[in-house]
Ligand SMILES: O=c1[nH]c(=O)n([C@H]2C[C@H](O)[C@@H](COP(=O)(O)O)O2)cc1CO
């Protein structure tokens with residue numbers, strides 16, 4: 001009798017946490033960019049998740065989702081970024097040694113939050129705003145603070161989920 005071998009196509013930790021970040025992004029109502037974030041501890045426990053959305057109590061139907069126009073008529077002054085929500089939703093304010101998985105490279109404001117929380121590594125998927133001053137400032141602070149960042153390198157292009165049973 002041959003021994004039963006373990007499954008081979010299970011998710012790596014990186015794939016698992018990035019998938020949780022991407023699944024969380026599916027909760028976002030932003031019509032243009034949906035961002036999710038997942039914070040994992042040194043022990044590979046999920047300690048916080050978040051996605052971009054308006055603050056608690058601020059109706060999604062009252063505030064604008066515009067990208068352009070007068071500042072107050074756009075989403076930008078109102079929306080909470082995924083990374084901010086993930087840190088605020090986390091089980092502890094001290095996230096020393098944790099990693100954050102995020103669909104989009106963090107802006108300068110989220111970078112401050114990430115650094116102050118103690119997170120030591122950022123794993124991101126897209127860097128589509130790499131030419132903006134926000135991302136340049138973010139990388140400058142991360143380099144100074146010794147917080148590392150790396151692009152997620154997928155070993156598979158998609159993961160299918162099925163709600164149908166049997
Ligand atoms: O790191 C981020 N995290 C995050 O949640 N966001 C959110 C804010 C907005 O809702 C959206 C960006 O919108 P847009 O790509 O249309 O400018 O993504 C944006 C960034 C990068 O700026």
Ligand SMILES: [Zn+2]
Nearest residue numbers: 081106107110
């Ligand atoms: Zn941000």
